[in-house]
Amino acid sequence: SKKPVRVAVTGAAGQIGYALLFRIASGEMLGKDQPVILQLLEIPDEKAQKALKGVMMELEDCAFPLLAGMEAHSDPMTAFKDTDYALLVGARPRGPGMERKDLLSANAQIFTAQGKALNAVASRNVRVLVVGNPANTNAYIAMKSAPDLPRKNFTAMLRLDHNRALSQIAAKTGKPVASIEKMAVWGNHSPTMYADYRFATIEGQSVKEMINDEEWNRNVFLPTVGKRGAAIIEARGLSSAASAANAAIDHMRDWALGTNGKWVTMGVPSNGEYGIPKDVIFGYPVTCEGGEYKIVEGLPIDEFSQERLNITLKELQEEQDGVKHLL
Ligand code: NAX
Numbered sequence: 441s442k443k444p445v446r447v448a449v450t451g452a453a454g455q456i457g458y459a460l461l462f463r464i465a466s467g468e469m470l471g472k473d474q475p476v477i478l479q480l481l482e483i484p485d486e487k488a489q490k491a492l493k494g495v496m497m498e499l500e501d502c503a504f505p506l507l508a509g510m511e512a513h514s515d516p517m518t519a520f521k522d523t524d525y526a527l528l529v530g531a532r533p534r535g536p537g538m539e540r541k542d543l544l545s546a547n548a549q550i551f552t553a554q555g556k557a558l559n560a561v562a563s564r565n566v567r568v569l570v571v572g573n574p575a576n577t578n579a580y581i582a583m584k585s586a587p588d589l590p591r592k593n594f595t596a597m598l599r600l601d602h603n604r605a606l607s608q609i610a611a612k613t614g615k616p617v618a619s620i621e622k623m624a625v626w627g628n629h630s631p632t633m634y635a636d637y638r639f640a641t642i643e644g645q646s647v648k649e650m651i652n653d654e655e656w657n658r659n660v661f662l663p664t665v666g667k668r669g670a671a672i673i674e675a676r677g678l679s680s681a682a683s684a685a686n687a688a689i690d691h692m693r694d695w696a697l698g699t700n701g702k703w704v705t706m707g708v709p710s711n712g713e714y715g716i717p718k719d720v721i722f723g724y725p726v727t728c729e730g731g732e733y734k735i736v737e738g739l740p741i742d743e744f745s746q747e748r749l750n751i752t753l754k755e756l757q758e759e760q761d762g763v764k765h766l767l
Pocket of ligand 1: 572
């Protein structure tokens with residue numbers, strides 16, 4: 441049987457953590473034959489550590505055959521030791537009256553420290569997914585704080601946006617969600633993201649031609665996908681958790697096990713693709729094979745799409761500017 445791999449998860453006692461850990465331990469992320477050791481990080485706060493212990497008691501009570509070990513940590517320097525995968529979920533939420541720049545700098549401190557810890561103690565090929573918001577910029581900070589690790593191994597989660605776009609297209613066309621191929625979401629995980637179905641197909645047919653309604657694209661589809669997070673908060677009184685955890689599982693599973701040529705969306709450091717400056721963590725359509733992702737290149741960008749790319753890039757660059765004095 442396979443040797444266990446180490447999976448670090450931060451914010452492990454939070455809402456997303458609660459929807460995520462049981463699925464990792466059951467093999468849904470890395471395969472039903474892959475034992476895992478969970479290295480769980482929470483803030484040192486007594487309540488958070490106690491809640492984490494409670495979650496670990498429940499994990500024990502599942503008696504998962506693939507759960508080869510489990511640790512609770514309050515310091516990233518121990519939590520990330522030798523880890524093969526790191527899911528950085530914990531972040532500082534925006535409190536009442538907190539300005540955007542305060543949020544950015546509070547998170548910059550967290551992700552600088554976690555990037556440095558990964559750099560110091562993680563596996564040299566650790567694969568990192570940042571879920572905690574602002575996810576793209578937090579991933580950028582962690583990457584910049586870990587100069588000895590491959591840049592390409594730092595990614596941000598846009599998969600929830602991708603999955604939301606798929607389900608809107610399925611509803612609009614009346615076709616099964618699994619029949620949709622070649623969806624793309626560009627840019628920042630924020631309402632400026634550009635969900636793009638120009639290349640999408642269903643059973644070989646163009647989705648754009650099937651829908652044939654540019655007004656719907658601009659005035660219904662894009663705002664619905666872009667504001668879906670806010671709509672969930674409005675309905676549930678809490679932010680997306682199970683769907684976010686599901687997207688994190690999808691992202692890591694596809695990265696580790698491959699997509700068989702299918703497109704998915706990942707936030708990854710640019711190497712200049714589509715004119716995005718190097719190192720900006722940007723949502724791109726990718727395919728995955730052999731544990732590596734590859735950006736889908738050469739897609740035509742029309743005038744409307746270029747405008748949308750410019751808007752989301754501008755927001756990402758403003759976020760980067762807001763933290764550059766801290767790096
Ligand atoms: P919760 O507030 O329920 O849980 C967060 C947990 O992280 C808390 O238990 C907290 O103690 C812990 N934490 C905070 N700072 C930490 C640190 N420095 N080290 C370790 N743990 C730390 O939030 P939850 O609903 O689980 O959401 C977590 C993050 O995901 C938030 O930043 C949220 O904005 C973000 N999201 C990102 C999404 C995406 O698509 N990229 C979608 C869902 C979600 O909104």
